Amino acid sequence: xxxxxxxxxxxxxxxxxxxxxxxxxxxxxxxxxxxxxxxxxxxxxxxxxxxxxxxxxxxxxxxxxxxxxxxxxxxxxxxxxxxxxxxxxxxxxxxxxxxxxxxxxxxxxxxxx
Amino acid sequence: xxxxxxxxxxxxxxxxxxxxxxxxxxxxxxxxxxxxxxxxxxxxxxxxxxxxxxxxxxxxxxxxxxxxxxxxxxxxxxxxxxxxxxxxxxxxxxxxxxxxxxxxxxxxxxxxxxxxxxxxxxxxxxxxxxxxxxxxxxxxxxxxxxxxxxxxxxxxxxxxxxxxxxxxxxxxxxxxxxxxxxxxxxxxxxxxxxxxxxxxxxxxxxxxxxxxxxxxxxxxxxxxxxxxxxxxxxxxxxxxxxxxxxxxxxxxxxxxxxxxxxxxxxxxxxxxxxxxxxxxxxxxxxxxxxxxxxxxxxxxxxxxxxxxxxxxxxxxxxxxxxxxxxxxxxxxxxxxxxxxxxxxxxxxxxxxxxxxxxxxxxxxxxxxxxxxxxxxxxxxxxxxxxxxxxxxxxxxxxxxxxx
Numbered sequence: 001x002x003x004x005x006x007x008x009x010x011x012x013x014x015x016x017x018x019x020x021x022x023x024x025x026x027x028x029x030x031x032x033x034x035x036x037x038x039x040x041x042x043x044x045x046x047x048x049x050x051x052x053x054x055x056x057x058x059x060x061x062x063x064x065x066x067x068x069x070x071x072x073x074x075x076x077x078x079x080x081x082x083x084x085x086x087x088x089x090x091x092x093x094x095x096x097x098x099x100x101x102x103x104x105x106x107x108x109x110x111x112x113x
Numbered sequence: 114x115x116x117x118x119x120x121x122x123x124x125x126x127x128x129x130x131x132x133x134x135x136x137x138x139x140x141x142x143x144x145x146x147x148x149x150x151x152x153x154x155x156x157x158x159x160x161x162x163x164x165x166x167x168x169x170x171x172x173x174x175x176x177x178x179x180x181x182x183x184x185x186x187x188x189x190x191x192x193x194x195x196x197x198x199x200x201x202x203x204x205x206x207x208x209x210x211x212x213x214x215x216x217x218x219x220x221x222x223x224x225x226x227x228x229x230x231x232x233x234x235x236x237x238x239x240x241x242x243x244x245x246x247x248x249x250x251x252x253x254x255x256x257x258x259x260x261x262x263x264x265x266x267x268x269x270x271x272x273x274x275x276x277x278x279x280x281x282x283x284x285x286x287x288x289x290x291x292x293x294x295x296x297x298x299x300x301x302x303x304x305x306x307x308x309x310x311x312x313x314x315x316x317x318x319x320x321x322x323x324x325x326x327x328x329x330x331x332x333x334x335x336x337x338x339x340x341x342x343x344x345x346x347x348x349x350x351x352x353x354x355x356x357x358x359x360x361x362x363x364x365x366x367x368x369x370x371x372x373x374x375x376x377x378x379x380x381x382x383x384x385x386x387x388x389x390x391x392x393x394x395x396x397x398x399x400x401x402x403x404x405x406x407x408x409x410x411x412x413x414x415x416x417x418x419x420x421x422x423x424x425x426x427x428x429x430x431x432x433x434x435x436x437x438x439x440x441x442x443x444x445x446x447x448x449x450x451x452x453x454x455x456x457x458x459x460x461x462x463x464x465x466x467x468x469x470x471x472x473x474x475x476x477x478x479x480x481x482x483x484x485x486x487x488x489x490x491x492x493x494x495x496x497x498x499x500x501x502x503x504x505x506x507x508x509x510x511x512x513x514x515x516x
Binding site: 007008009010011013014015016017018019020022024 | 222223224285322323329330331332333335337340341344345347348351352
């Protein structure tokens with residue numbers, strides 16, 4: 001659950017679990033909760049931005065990455081998933097009007113993301 | 114004697130005044146210069162916070178009194194005040210303590226160094242406003258330090274000691290100071306009170322070290338997933354371990370400054386006793402009056418008065434019980450369906466087993482809902498304790514019930 005964070009001993013944690021460092025939740029990679037991962041098919045994606053709008057965790061990234069489809073359509077942007085924080089809820093796949101997002105089971109035991 | 118000499122004497126001699134235990138607690142709160150009190154009235158606690166209100170109204174105590182709509186809110190407000198760095202206090206009893214139950218765990222979980230007095234009272238149903246220890250016994254596994262006191266003077270002194278322990282950086286736990294409702298809360302005893310400067314010199318305010326402060330932001334009350342929760346609860350286990358010694362030190366220092374000390378447990382007529390009776394709060398005081406007469410009759414029965422209950426002061430109790438033949442534990446609460454139906458008796462059973470002590474244990478439940486217990490009854494218990502040296506009594510005795 002806390003991959004990438006050193007698990008502290010009881011006497012290394014402040015009393016009552018107090019956190020004296022603002023913004024520390026960034027260190028908590030909630031992506032480890034995910035059972036299904038969204039995979040975006042860049043060929044099918046029409047760059048409508050609906051997945052970006054619906055994602056409850058702001059885990060869809062709109063990146064300046066050019067993509068040319070096999071049919072020759074040129075997009076200046078691409079949508080990617082921030083797997084550090086995507087919890088795998090599947091809202092993006094549900095809302096995608098062209099079914100460009102597939103929910104794929106995470107391998108048991110975890111895998112390099 | 115010259116007038117000057119008389120004046121000097123007057124300074125030396127601190128005159129006791131008649132106070133109920135409830136008033137004594139309120140005086141302690143005043144003398145500790147408590148900053149915030151949040152409370153809801155409940156019999157037989159109410160006169161504690163009424164008296165504190167009076168002190169605030171008279172200008173004798175500069176504090177914020179928060180009138181809340183329930184005990185649940187009272188303790189919540191007290192915790193919040195404490196976490197902003199204020200010295201905070203609340204008081205309750207019976208149903209009020211039960212309504213606080215979930216917040217009791219939050220107080221200890223957040224390590225809020227608050228002090229609460231409890232005028233112990235039986236629990237509904239049926240409704241009883243009278244005294245027993247059911248309320249506090251239901252709160253025994255909440256991570257609070259729990260102390261029982263036996264006199265109004267001890268209540269005053271213990272509330273003062275309680276802040277010193279609660280606010281100790283090595284402890285940071287809430288402390289409950291409990292005494293018998295009505296029998297103590299509403300009866301007058303001579304009590305010496307100290308001046309505020311001396312009290313604050315003994316128990317200086319040590320605000321919560323990670324208090325809410327906009328200049329130094331902290332997160333309090335986090336969610337802890339299965340990777341973290343266990344360690345944060347284990348911190349309470351660890352802090353509890355330090356409490357008996359902290360109390361011993363605090364009590365010794367109190368004795369040096371004010372001339373009164375009580376110990377972690379108190380043993381009375383213990384030395385040559387073959388049997389012991391374990392009791393807390395007012396029963397211990399009554400037993401002190403009764404036991405000398407038992408000795409006149411040849412019953413060598415001593416008293417082990419439990420002052421600190423949580424953490425269970427094992428080491429301090431062991432010093433007194435190892436050479437005894439029988440131990441009679443008086444419970445003023447029922448642990449329904451348990452092996453011994455008195456919660457304290459179960460703890461002593463565990464203690465005897467853990468340390469391989471052979472004394473015969475007798476579990477007695479008495480005084481439920483303040484069923485009358487007078488001198489003769491305590492003499493009877495001394496007889497039972499004495500007989501138990503040679504005959505085991507495996508079942509809990511429900512003393513005084515019509516069964």
